[in-house]
Amino acid sequence: MARKKRAQAYTEEFRREAVKRTEKEGSTTASVAKELGVSPQQIYNWRRQFNRLSDKQFNSMDGVDYSKKESEEIRKLRREKAALEKELEFVKKAAAYFANHQE
Template identity: 70%
Template structure:
């Protein structure tokens, strides 16, 4: 087995893996896309926490006025 053969296999694997494993069924799984998804999930969690707090505050203050 020659070093050139191994180099060629490695080059083909890298080229195929970038295309094949980063995009499946129309979904982009690249590193940049994954980072953006994590950021958006954190933002969603923060917004849900803020929403829940505001709901509780609104309920509390509506009971204070009665």
């Protein structure tokens, strides 16, 4: 039974440098890929990922910051909101129960 080859994890610095090298005049993605021992498609993927990240890192829409730190805070606040909504529903039901049984 053949084992699947596990993809090698490259550091962000390595990936950024690979993308930078392809942008230099006179170099091609294929030549840089061959030099570094990766596939040209991998470099294209890294370029697309970095462009997508940088587009969101420096843009804000309607006062909303899309950086990673802000996204993490938004997820945290959404979890807290959901927990508070559940707690509020419980308190409403308890108040209704005790109001009915107070007579």
